[in-house]
Amino acid sequence: MREDRIDRLTxxxxxxxxxxxxxxxGGTPLPDFRSLPLAEGRGITFNWLAFLLVPFYFTAKGLWRQAIV
Structure with a gap:
């Protein structure tokens, strides 16, 4: 039933x-997350944009100074 509702989304x-x-x-708390195949789990939790932009964020915030100390 839920998949029918998902298929009707625009x-x-x-x-x-x-x-x-x-x-x-299992819904938004993800109680059965470990039972998902690896590709499906990454599709839910991984964000490419955040992964690529983190170095710029750390540079702009000056956190690189703490890393070299």
Missing amino acids: VSDKWKQRFKAITKA
Whole structure:
């Protein structure tokens, strides 16, 4: 029933896959997260944009100084 509701959403297929994986993991608290295949788990938790922009954030905040001490 939930997958039917997800399929009717007006979002991209990528987001539909993410929502289905979250549902499969038990909802937003993700109690069954470890039972998901690795690719589905990464699709829920990993953010490429944040991964790529973190060095710029640390540089702008001056946190690189703490790293060299």
